[in-house]
Amino acid sequence: MGLPSCETLFWGGVAVAGAAVFLMAACCVIFYVSGKKLKKRLEEEYGKPYC
Numbered sequence: 001m002g003l004p005s006c007e008t009l010f011w012g013g014v015a016v017a018g019a020a021v022f023l024m025a026a027c028c029v030i031f032y033v034s035g036k037k038l039k040k041r042l043e044e045e046y047g048k049p050y051c
Contacts (some may be wrong), residue, residue, distance in 0.1 A: 003011070 002008075
């Protein structure tokens, strides 16, 4: 008693989309934190930018 193939594809797609959203949010957090650290380090080494 399993799901029909069309429902399996639908719920599989929903699961993949959910995983993609979760990974996108995780990457955004990681890039935000590492970007702040990199900006601070570059300002210490080279000073603040003119622009």
